[in-house]
Amino acid sequence: MTVPSISITMTGSGGSGVMTAGNLLLEAAGRAGWFGMMTRSAGPQIRGGEAAAMLRLSSEPVLAHQDRYDILLGIDWKNADRFAAEIPLDADSLIVGPGEAPAIFAEAAGQQFQLDLPKIAKSVSGGRPNMVALGVAAAIVGLPEEAVAQVIDKALGRKGADAVSAGMESVRAGMEAAKALPSFNSLAVNTEAETTSQEARWNISGNEACGLGAVRGGVRFVAAYPITPATEVLEWLAPALPKLGGALVQAEDELASVTQIIGGSFGGTPSLTATSGPGLALMMESIGLAVASETPIVVIDVMRGGPSTGIPTKSEQSDLNIALYGLHGDAPHLVLAPLTIGDCVFTTQWSVVLAEKLQTAAIVLSDQALGQTRAIIPRQQDVGMVAEREVPATLDEDYQRYANTESGISPMSIPGQAGGQYCADGLAHTPTGLPSSKADDHHLQMDKRLHKLTNYEFSSHWAEIEGSDDAEVAVLTWGSSYGAASEAVAAMQAEGKKVRLIAMRLLSPAQPEKLADSLQGISKVLVVEQSHSGQFYRYLRAQYDIDAQVRSMAVPGPLAIRPSDVLKTLSEWS
Amino acid sequence: MIATTGTHLSEGGCQIMAAKDYKSGVKPVWCPGCGDYGVLLSLTKTLAELQLSPEQVSVISGIGCSSRIPAYLKTFGFHGVHGRALPLATGLKVSRPDQTVIVASGDGDGFSIGGNHFLHACRRNVNLTYIVMDNQLYGMTKGQASPTSAPDWEKGKLTPGGTGINPFHPLVVGLASGANFIARVSGTDANGAVPILKQAIEHPGFSLVHILSPCITYNRDQLEWKKQVRQAPVEATSDPAQAARRLMTDDNLNLGVLYKGNRKPYQPDLKAQVDSLEVLEEQFAV
Ligand SMILES: Cc1ncc(C[n+]2csc(CCOP(=O)(O)OP(=O)(O)O)c2C)c(N)n1
Ligand code: SF4
Ligand SMILES: [Mg+2]
Numbered sequence: 001m002t003v004p005s006i007s008i009t010m011t012g013s014g015g016s017g018v019m020t021a022g023n024l025l026l027e028a029a030g031r032a033g034w035f036g037m038m039t040r041s042a043g044p045q046i047r048g049g050e051a052a053a054m055l056r057l058s059s060e061p062v063l064a065h066q067d068r069y070d071i072l073l074g075i076d077w078k079n080a081d082r083f084a085a086e087i088p089l090d091a092d093s094l095i096v097g098p099g100e101a102p103a104i105f106a107e108a109a110g111q112q113f114q115l116d117l118p119k120i121a122k123s124v125s126g127g128r129p130n131m132v133a134l135g136v137a138a139a140i141v142g143l144p145e146e147a148v149a150q151v152i153d154k155a156l157g158r159k160g161a162d163a164v165s166a167g168m169e170s171v172r173a174g175m176e177a178a179k180a181l182p183s184f185n186s187l188a189v190n191t192e193a194e195t196t197s198q199e200a201r202w203n204i205s206g207n208e209a210c211g212l213g214a215v216r217g218g219v220r221f222v223a224a225y226p227i228t229p230a231t232e233v234l235e236w237l238a239p240a241l242p243k244l245g246g247a248l249v250q251a252e253d254e255l256a257s258v259t260q261i262i263g264g265s266f267g268g269t270p271s272l273t274a275t276s277g278p279g280l281a282l283m284m285e286s287i288g289l290a291v292a293s294e295t296p297i298v299v300i301d302v303m304r305g306g307p308s309t310g311i312p313t314k315s316e317q318s319d320l321n322i323a324l325y326g327l328h329g330d331a332p333h334l335v336l337a338p339l340t341i342g343d344c345v346f347t348t349q350w351s352v353v354l355a356e357k358l359q360t361a362a363i364v365l366s367d368q369a370l371g372q373t374r375a376i377i378p379r380q381q382d383v384g385m386v387a388e389r390e391v392p393a394t395l396d397e398d399y400q401r402y403a404n405t406e407s408g409i410s411p412m413s414i415p416g417q418a419g420g421q422y423c424a425d426g427l428a429h430t431p432t433g434l435p436s437s438k439a440d441d442h443h444l445q446m447d448k449r450l451h452k453l454t455n456y457e458f459s460s461h462w463a464e465i466e467g468s469d470d471a472e473v474a475v476l477t478w479g480s481s482y483g484a485a486s487e488a489v490a491a492m493q494a495e496g497k498k499v500r501l502i503a504m505r506l507l508s509p510a511q512p513e514k515l516a517d518s519l520q521g522i523s524k525v526l527v528v529e530q531s532h533s534g535q536f537y538r539y540l541r542a543q544y545d546i547d548a549q550v551r552s553m554a555v556p557g558p559l560a561i562r563p564s565d566v567l568k569t570l571s572e573w574s
Numbered sequence: 575m576i577a578t579t580g581t582h583l584s585e586g587g588c589q590i591m592a593a594k595d596y597k598s599g600v601k602p603v604w605c606p607g608c609g610d611y612g613v614l615l616s617l618t619k620t621l622a623e624l625q626l627s628p629e630q631v632s633v634i635s636g637i638g639c640s641s642r643i644p645a646y647l648k649t650f651g652f653h654g655v656h657g658r659a660l661p662l663a664t665g666l667k668v669s670r671p672d673q674t675v676i677v678a679s680g681d682g683d684g685f686s687i688g689g690n691h692f693l694h695a696c697r698r699n700v701n702l703t704y705i706v707m708d709n710q711l712y713g714m715t716k717g718q719a720s721p722t723s724a725p726d727w728e729k730g731k732l733t734p735g736g737t738g739i740n741p742f743h744p745l746v747v748g749l750a751s752g753a754n755f756i757a758r759v760s761g762t763d764a765n766g767a768v769p770i771l772k773q774a775i776e777h778p779g780f781s782l783v784h785i786l787s788p789c790i791t792y793n794r795d796q797l798e799w800k801k802q803v804r805q806a807p808v809e810a811t812s813d814p815a816q817a818a819r820r821l822m823t824d825d826n827l828n829l830g831v832l833y834k835g836n837r838k839p840y841q842p843d844l845k846a847q848v849d850s851l852e853v854l855e856e857q858f859a860v
Binding site: 027030031200201202203204208212215216220221223240242243244245246247249251252253255256257259260261262263264265266267268269271285286289293376379382415416417418419420421422423424425426427433434435 | 598600627628629630632634644645647648649650651652653654655657658660661662663664665666667668669670672673690691693694842843844845846847848851853854855858859860
């Protein structure tokens with residue numbers, strides 16, 4: 001759309017190494033000064049089934065995949081048709097690969113060119129088809145050989161000089177073969193001007209970014225139970241924490257991981273866990289304990305298709321309801337959502353800081369699309385926020401752990417602080433923490449726990465707001481749907497239409513005044529989300545008075561919401 | 575990780591703590607005559623014996639009559655949710671190894687709803703002391719059968735006619751799962767319990783102390799335990815095979831230290847190796 005970019009998918013069956021080729025292509029694009037993203041898709045096999053590496057490369061940062069692919073490059077076509085819905089092709093698309101591509105692709109694409117990558121690989125001593133594919137792809141998108149050579153060196157260096165030279169020979173063979181391809185006009189990337197970009201760039205996934213945000217925020221204790229698609233958050237933290245003087249413990253289940261972090265936090269250490277829907281469901285009782293006992297914790301939920309086991313490897317924004325409403329009793333807590341892969345760093349960091357400041361539980365709703373997508377993005381500066389829990393400076397006889405303060409935040413003593421002893425409790429309690437079922441005590445503590453959140457000034461971080469100040473139409477979205485919505489809004493603006501985009505990072509507590517301000521002058525609001533029942537739309541209806549026509553665009557997973565979907569809905573309505 | 579202000583009083587030598595100094599003064603909710611009073615007394619006496627300053631001790635529990643114990647102590651405490659005392663204590667101890675962490679459960683809390691955590695806490699062998707007040711029933715919910723109820727106990731309100739199923743044997747399971755110290759005490763005999771609780775706290779790794787703590791409200795027969803218990807006829811062994819044979823034939827009434835292992839406790843090293851996050855960020859640089 002507005003960002004000049006090229007989208008390419010590489011497919012191959014088990015063992016073809018297509019993911020490696022995709023990762024190297026992305027990394028090489030980064031070396032060459034570009035930006036981009038790569039999403040992986042795989043069949044149901046645990047390891048080694050057919051796979052597709054879907055990339056979008058650009059001279060500018062990109063937030064979402066395109067609506068279509070320019071190139072479909074097959075190492076082979078075995079079972080490749082399973083990905084048809086994820087790889088839309090059109091008359092401008094080119095298919096490259098051995099023999100006839102599956103009909104569903106061939107019928108959609110404008111051109112097909114036969115190139116037998118495995119055969120080319122055989123002509124190179126130690127040659128590998130995926131490295132040939134890397135060469136073909138690099139040539140098509142116009143990557144310099146040197147950028148590819150650098151990443152081959154990095155990736156294969158430890159396997160020895162022979163592996164590196166065989167890899168590079170394969171790449172060169174691929175680049176050579178690509179010369180025979182028909183010229184392809186949609187390669188709109190301006191290579192000359194952009195490849196010299198010196199801006200520091202990162203190659204990072206959303207899950208790694210959450211891990212980094214956690215430690216930037218001060219997290220030093222993590223308890224972990226693996227679950228797709230959240231595991232990489234934990235896998236990144238496992239070796240990182242010991243370096244920082246922290247620890248990660250692999251727990252026996254999510255009931256344990258969430259209570260372990262409550263224990264860690266009770267001891268004074270900012271603590272976090274990461275999971276996905278099924279794990280979040282198991283954690284609910286103890287998240288309520290963190291809220292009632294005012295013990296700060298952060299739970300990252302990397303959402304996948306639900307309900308139940310659902311679609312573990314695909315994204316959906318359908319845990320919003322459980323994150324907002326899943327706790328029993330009246331249990332005000334924080335719910336936040338990163339908007340982009342890079343924003344996973346900031347939103348996680350901010351969540352840690354907020355949970356610690358407000359002594360409550362924060363649920364961070366990332367998702368598979370952010371978590372497991374790898375991207376070349378600008379380096380994310382450390383905003384310098386670090387957890388600061390209010391600890392009593394002095395302690396005397398009168399210390400009350402749950403004292404009713406003006407802010408609602410009560411200084412929290414830490415084990416080891418003489419005179420600070422108290423018994424944290426999930427039972428309704430008095431200001432000292434003694435169990436009590438008296439109405440006054442219950443009401444006081446409930447008011448306190450609510451007000452400490454509602455009185456807090458969350459600043460402009462609550463949402464990203466883009467587009468025109470004088471627009472009459474707004475797109476209102478949250479979390480990862482921001483990417484597609486943002487591209488759609490930019491495209492409309494480029495056509496001279498005025499649109500505003502509001503993407504919420506803070507879902508709870510609700511910010512009615514802030515939203516009302518951001519909707520000034522708006523008469524139509526399109527609510528965009530990836531769920532079946534319109535969870536976000538319904539949440540808005542319950543929590544906000546929106547003085548405009550409101551329409552819901554709720555699309556369930558597993559397919560990503562594309563910019564064109566949003567654009568189409570917007571154009572039809574406005 | 576955390577700078578704390580407390581000192582070990584016996585080292586400081588400034589003040590001698592008595593058992594009563596460990597009591598919070600909060601009046602227990604327990605029925606008059608409940609075995610848990612004895613456990614509370616034993617615990618305060620043990621802490622006094624050890625001269626641990628109250629802020630250096632955390633007592634973590636779940637839910638049940640027995641799990642009410644932390645509020646009655648002057649230490650730090652956490653009365654959490656049903657069945658999850660062990661993981662909460664694990665998180666605390668792993669990140670704050672300087673704290674003395676005691677975990678308190680009932681037989682329902684520890685062996686039924688928290689059963690999985692029990693296995694893995696034994697396996698993990700974090701330096702915790704786990705005291706389980708066993709009254710072979712659920713007291714707090716008014717007298718249902720628990721995993722340790724006798725199969726023919728007919729008064730459980732959900733199991734008229736008895737459970738008909740074998741009771742859980744916590745010490746056998748604890749040994750098999752890797753507990754590093756196993757003992758049984760009588761909750762109604764503080765003098766007998768204190769030296770054993772003291773050893774349990776001092777022994778490195780996961781120490782399991784099975785406490786016979788009668789529920790006089792829902793099973794008065796347990797008052798007989800006082801007369802039926804006996805000192806285990808043999809010295810504690812550190813041979814798990816021998817301990818297994820003994821525990822398999824144990825009738826639940828042998829008191830004393832029954833097993834003393836020497837497995838290395840689980841404790842991550844919390845010394846930072848780098849002083850800046852930049853080292854971690856380098857891996858992302860293109
Ligand atoms: C999740 C959950 N399920 C059920 C309960 C109800 N409940 C409270 S205490 C208890 C059993 C306690 O038995 P035990 O641990 O043996 O303690 P006792 O009261 O006998 O000392 C139950 C089932 C609860 N609090 N939470
Ligand atoms: S019900 Fe039983 S276990 Fe509970 S307090 Fe009363 S006597 Fe003790
Ligand atoms: Mg019991």
